[in-house]
Amino acid sequence: MADDNLSAAADHNNLAELERVGAGTAIAGEIFGLVGKSQFFAEFSQEDIADLAAYMDVYRAQPGQMIIREGDAGDFMMLIVDGEVDILKKSFRVAQQHMTSAGPGMTLGEMSMIDGEPRFATCIASQLTVFAVLTRDSMAKIILDHPSLGSKILIKMVTMLSLRLRQTSARLLRVMEENR
């Protein structure tokens, strides 16, 4: 999509263009399969995962399909169940810079889901990708209806953001040193 469409499409919901596979409960089994593989679900009981799955929807993206667009308003996070997603960011000199990739068990989009700020980067499926979506409204409901599960999810988010912040800060420090 052309860059000059980006600002006009600030409230565009890319999910609407993707194939909705079904309710999270339909793939609770696959989500169980991620337990152990996924940092996100360490310390979650089977019951926790069944409860959480009931608040999620599952989508499928074809290779090359955009799931999240930098600058958009975004109210959901996604858990990759299968496939791979490229994370790209616009920079001053380059149209899109590849920052990293994410695979099964990893989450994306939790920053905008929680803080309501525009999407920081673009996420594009690099292969056929199945992912479960948790919206801000569903997260609010979980906190009210299942406070203990809500806390576990939030603690996981803090843990994963901390890990990324440590990695990004360490990378920044290295790059700054190389520049001296």
Added chain:
Amino acid sequence: MADDNLSAAADHNNLAELERVGAGTAIAGEIFGLVGKSQFFAEFSQEDIADLAAYMDVYRAQPGQMIIREGDAGDFMMLIVDGEVDILKKSFRVAQQHMTSAGPGMTLGEMSMIDGEPRFATCIASQLTVFAVLTRDSMAKIILDHPSLGSKILIKMVTMLSLRLRQTSARLLRVMEENR
């Protein structure tokens, strides 16, 4: 302190060397004063803050005193009530690199408090600094005893970590571009 002491002191608690001012309830007034100034307390009610203060202890650090040491095990986060803290990180070429500074209303140390990994950076008071401490055990108690307050605190942590991750990633991208 000499660098070669760092690994030996991995479980050293710097708080033990600092002046404990009293229980958080004693400075609930000052904490109320931070509301509005502090991102951390936006959306907290007076009652929330009174509840939270009951789980905190207040310390005072003299200029130059170390509060958190990079590489240590750490089980608390701190909320700066008054003063200023320098954040420093060891790098390959430089003994200590100044990364940023933090002032009243800002929190430090929540990454290690939640994920249990070693402290990522060193925090030194650059002036007389008063701060409130929340330990991992107290956080666990809040989640059990006041689940709604627990969720609010965790949501704030996610928000603040997201902001820092956005800022750090943007800075990394800029530095990488300057290198080309």
